[in-house]
Amino acid sequence: MDHHCPWIYNCVGYRNHKFFFLLLFYSVLALQLVVWTMWESVRYTMKHESPFLVMFAVLFGETLSIFLALLITGFFCFHIWLMLRALTTIEFCEKTTKRMKPDASIPTSAYKKASWIGDVQEVLGKDFFLWLVPGTDLPPDG
Numbered sequence: 001m002d003h004h005c006p007w008i009y010n011c012v013g014y015r016n017h018k019f020f021f022l023l024l025f026y027s028v029l030a031l032q033l034v035v036w037t038m039w040e041s042v043r044y045t046m047k048h049e050s051p052f053l054v055m056f057a058v059l060f061g062e063t064l065s066i067f068l069a070l071l072i073t074g075f076f077c078f079h080i081w082l083m084l085r086a087l088t089t090i091e092f093c094e095k096t097t098k099r100m101k102p103d104a105s106i107p108t109s110a111y112k113k114a115s116w117i118g119d120v121q122e123v124l125g126k127d128f129f130l131w132l133v134p135g136t137d138l139p140p141d142g
Contacts, residue, residue, distance in 0.1 A: 003089040012089075015136070017123050021083070022134055024076040031069035038062050086119050 004011045005020065012020045042062050045055045082092060125137040
């Protein structure tokens with residue numbers, strides 16, 4: 001088990017890590033799309049005399065989407081970093097609390113593969129063309 005995620009109300013582990021990763025990936029894509037395409041609406045409401053409620057709703061929506069995009073993008077980048085180091089969230093938390101010395105190294109896993117491709121394949125599967133498709137081709141033993 002990696003960790004319990006309250007947002008998906010489930011534990012993230014070997015069998016569903018790919019689905020959690022893809023949830024973050026597609027959330028980042030959707031939020032970035034909203035942020036960048038909504039910008040034109042913000043500019044339009046600021047240039048033209050729009051009613052206050054319309055202007056407030058557009059600015060509030062853009063502000064909220066920017067905040068969420070920054071938050072989820074950072075979280076997604078953290079999980080990419082964890083995947084490339086072959087760490088789970090729990091392993092990362094355990095190893096960072098144990099290494100409180102300033103000269104301690106960045107934590108790695110005993111399961112780290114020789115290349116980053118091997119680490120990505122452990123989460124997303126062996127077939128490159130199925131990496132972004134929900135479904136699994138992971139070995140049954142984990």
